[in-house]
Amino acid sequence: MIQFSAEELRDTATRIFRAAGADAEPTEILVSHLIDANLAGHDSHGVIRIPAYIQALQKGQIQPNARPTILRETPVSALIDGAWTFGQVSARFGIDAAIAKAKAQGVAVVGVVRCNHIGRLGTYSTLAAQNGVFAMTTVGSLGRSTAPFGGRAGAFGTNPFSFGFPAAEQPDVMIDFATSAIAGGKVQVARAKHEPVPPGSLLDQDGQPTNDPNTYFAGGALLPFGGHKGSALATLSVLLSHALTGAADFVDSGQRGGSGTFMLAIDAGLFRDRAQVAAETDEVATRIKDVPPAAGFAEVLVAGEPEVRSAERRRREGIPVAEDTWTEIVAAAQSVGVALERRTVG
Numbered sequence: 001m002i003q004f005s006a007e008e009l010r011d012t013a014t015r016i017f018r019a020a021g022a023d024a025e026p027t028e029i030l031v032s033h034l035i036d037a038n039l040a041g042h043d044s045h046g047v048i049r050i051p052a053y054i055q056a057l058q059k060g061q062i063q064p065n066a067r068p069t070i071l072r073e074t075p076v077s078a079l080i081d082g083a084w085t086f087g088q089v090s091a092r093f094g095i096d097a098a099i100a101k102a103k104a105q106g107v108a109v110v111g112v113v114r115c116n117h118i119g120r121l122g123t124y125s126t127l128a129a130q131n132g133v134f135a136m137t138t139v140g141s142l143g144r145s146t147a148p149f150g151g152r153a154g155a156f157g158t159n160p161f162s163f164g165f166p167a168a169e170q171p172d173v174m175i176d177f178a179t180s181a182i183a184g185g186k187v188q189v190a191r192a193k194h195e196p197v198p199p200g201s202l203l204d205q206d207g208q209p210t211n212d213p214n215t216y217f218a219g220g221a222l223l224p225f226g227g228h229k230g231s232a233l234a235t236l237s238v239l240l241s242h243a244l245t246g247a248a249d250f251v252d253s254g255q256r257g258g259s260g261t262f263m264l265a266i267d268a269g270l271f272r273d274r275a276q277v278a279a280e281t282d283e284v285a286t287r288i289k290d291v292p293p294a295a296g297f298a299e300v301l302v303a304g305e306p307e308v309r310s311a312e313r314r315r316r317e318g319i320p321v322a323e324d325t326w327t328e329i330v331a332a333a334q335s336v337g338v339a340l341e342r343r344t345v346g
Contacts, residue, residue: 002326002343003318009047010035019336020057022064026089033088037120038319041310044185045120048325051332062086062116068093076105082115091118094263095127102133102265111245112261122176125164129172132274134266137162140237141259146180146222149231152207154221158184159237166268168278170285174304179234180222187213192322
């Protein structure tokens with residue numbers, strides 16, 4: 001693993017996307033998202049994504065400077081055209097609209113269509129919680145990534161959900177998970193590190209259990225987490241973010257299709273004073289953390305705490321990047337005329 005400071009990676013990613021033709025504003029939104037994912041400890045959604053985004057941009061699948069617009073709107077809803085810009089830009093536009101409408105009307109629902117990969121969903125839930133709003137975000141599609149319960153081949157994407165709830169003194173509660181046993185990006189990270197994936201998370205192309213991450217990219221499929229429960233949630237994700245938004249109706253010729261995105265936002269002050277809600281959230285978190293830790297655990301953490309602690313640690317110590325990942329980033333940079341140092345461990 002090679003250590004980089006957050007600012008070093010931020011500068012590197014910015015240079016690459018600006019050289020690829022992205023304007024300053026979308027680049028800043030995208031790069032901040034990638035670095036925040038790395039800081040939070042979710043390297044699967046950080047700078048490892050740069051090569052794939054550059055390839056998609058070069059193929060015309062990402063329109064880097066397109067601007068999202070509202071297709072249809074009511075006081076409590078909006079259907080947004082992501083215009084095939086960076087998915088992080090489209091989703092940021094969406095969550096900003098959801099937050100504003102929830103604070104004005106109490107509740108809001110937002111759909112985003114013509115939307116590329118939006119990155120780490122927890123980013124949007126965290127932003128909502130910081131603004132005193134509960135948010136749920138899900139991205140769903142039918143695809144080959146994840147097998148349904150009882151199946152031996154893929155039928156879903158990884159179809160993640162994320163929830164953010166505002167606290168007071170405690171860190172905001174942030175829940176973010178794929179409905180597959182592990183996220184597809186985690187398989188990518190494991191491959192870059194030459195490490196196996198956890199047992200029970202992957203099938204090879206013949207439908208047999210395996211720990212080899214390479215089989216996923218050769219036609220294998222992830223398993224749903226929790227068996228039928230994960231499979232059911234994956235189905236719900238498709239219905240909310242694809243069927244409800246009508247995402248398939250907006251697929252352009254030559255595009256990969258993109259997943260629909262669904263967001264639900266509720267003002268934390270809808271039923272009572274926001275401060276009371278945040279204070280009670282702190283009480284819930286404290287009650288959870290006061291539980292004696294089980295064998296093998298130093299303490300009990302509340303959802304969202306690991307990311308906060310990771311960010312604090314990585315700001316001090318740096319962000320680790322696998323050598324294979326850095327090699328791919330260097331190649332992506334060269335493809336847009338940016339020369340980067342070919343660094344290795346030590």
